[in-house]
Amino acid sequence: MRRISHSAVRQVLVVRGEGKSAMRFQLGKCIGRGQFGSVYQALNLDTGQTVAVKRIRLEGLPEDEVTQLMGEVDLVKSLSHPSIVKYEGMARDSDTLSIVLEFAENGSLGKTLKEYGKLSEELVAGYVIKILEGLNYLHKSEVVHCDLKAANILTTKNGNVKLSDFGVSLNLRAMEQMHDNVAGTPNWMAPEVIQLQGASPASDIWSLGCTIIELFTGRPPYAHLNNGLSVMFRIVEDESPPIPEDCSDELKDFLSQCFEKDPADRPTAELLGEHPWLKQNWGVHKELRPQDSIPFLRRVSADLHSRADITKQFMDSPRFSSSTCDLEPSPPRQHTFVKSSFSQGR
Template identity: 60%
Template sequence: MFTRALNLVTGQIVAIKRIKLEDQNKEDIDSLMQEVELLQSLSHPCIVSYYGFILNEEYLNIILEFVENGSLLNTLKSFGNFPEKLIANYTVKILEGLEYLHKKGVVHCDLKAANVLTTKSGDVKLTDFGVSRRLNVMDEKTSAVVGTPNWMAPEIITLSGIVPQSDLWSLGCTIIELYTGKPPYSDLLPMAALFHIVEDSCPPLPEDISDELVDFLHICFKKEPSERKSATELLEHKWILHNAHHVNKD
């Protein structure tokens, strides 16, 4: 559960992720503390800022940056489906956040519109690192399926291993979500969606998107993760360069 709070010393408005500990087993609590440890190590304009945590017998309270517009999913519900140019601008910021995470050896593992926050000026902040993975502290092949079914990369479903390119598959699903209001296979039950993600050559694409976006999505949806381009490379894709208002080259 998230709630808004006021820092009584500085006057700063913050967001608090509040987790009731009696509902968690030891493994869950260890996972939550790993999320806290991960958040402590991250600092980037496209990643939600971490300010600290308060732990007592009842709750773990993770104190985070308050991002006033909420998630892209909320914006989508309020204003309807987005045009390509707007999606491209959001995609640039998402890619910059992913580029930073991947260079730090972190895979988000649950990228979707609900986990992308925006400010009033349209800046993007990636959030919800509860299932994120550090590549240097896990086996190459993980024994757990992590993420949300419709956005999940095939290699995660088949337990073939989590890699940075897994986030790029989820990015492709998120772009479709922003354009159509729903992720791929949204008309199917979760288990059926997982089956089609693994078995289909490519998720179904919207019929009325530009050829450049089709090419961008085909790159995101390469079945072999090693054939997908990196976040850094995708920032140079023609769909981004022709549509995004600003691309940060730093």
């Protein structure tokens, strides 16, 4: 791969937004490389804010592909959620598209795996709670991620996650035109995507199951197979990817639901958020500072406190009798999402 000179890395990028004054960003070190471009850490020379700049090479791309890429950027502008990497701006010249994104300090969960090795089941559950919140928002916004894996899940210094890299994200309203395109990475692909039946929110649920195995074992399903075609054949032919034997029964059940062969049988992200495997780990995350917690976690924290308060009220009541009172947890409140931004490749 061609090395970029130090002087090129230090160049200043000027971003002119609609109806806004121009912003200047000085590019710093490269923090990620992909097939079509690289990601740089950058400094906003006007505010001092640290951002990430994803630079995509346009040289040689047909104009229709450039148009599709610009459409994806427009899609990202409309997304705004604590578990989705935020879009900050864009600049284009003759051969490069530069997309300015929110900076996630800890990098990707893929990087975390390389630095610390496989993660405990409890920690994986904590990440999954937040990943599901982001997926639920995307799916309710009629967007499919299509390439969910540890390398595309960023983390902040407080342990929150940011779903990133929508380079192959699909808007559901255009799905009928996309059925003949295989998008994603083989080890994390759902069988219906491999069979060119089209992606859907259920495809992201399958990929989530693969990502959980990746975080728990350090490797995605079928990592022992070197040939991508062999991986895809096994995904289609096997009843489900191999589920680790040393995980809890609750996690095994969670994974079995993610790996339902028929997409129609897989639960939604919102429904999976109520699974017992995650509920038993709620208490670990309820102490997140309010400004860092996402809506689902705030709801969980409120539910835990609410149940504790109700129990105490009944226990303190002179009319309380264990033979006549059977407490049940209150039903969870519905998610509340803020409508209206993007992604960061690693």
